[in-house]
Amino acid sequence: MTPYRDWDNDSGVNAYDVGPTHIDVEFKSGAVYRYTEQSVGSMNLSQMVSLAKAGEGLNSFIQRIVKKRYSAQLR
Structure with a gap:
């Protein structure tokens, strides 16, 4: 896995x-x-994918837009 940058921590x-x-x-x-x-x-x-590569906004996007629409929990 690629570490997520998270510029704002x-x-x-x-x-x-x-x-x-x-x-x-x-x-x-x-x-x-x-x-x-x-x-x-x-x-x-x-x-x-764009947000992940940019290292900013992915968690917020998941919470606001995608929510629980994942296909599988792997761990």
């Missing part, structure tokens, strides 16, 4: 991993969730 996201049709997000609690094109839509997935 205020995120619940710890790391992420991008696949061809998904993003796995590890939260600071240790939980890992998979979000897919099917579960959140391709536009939301694309935005999540």
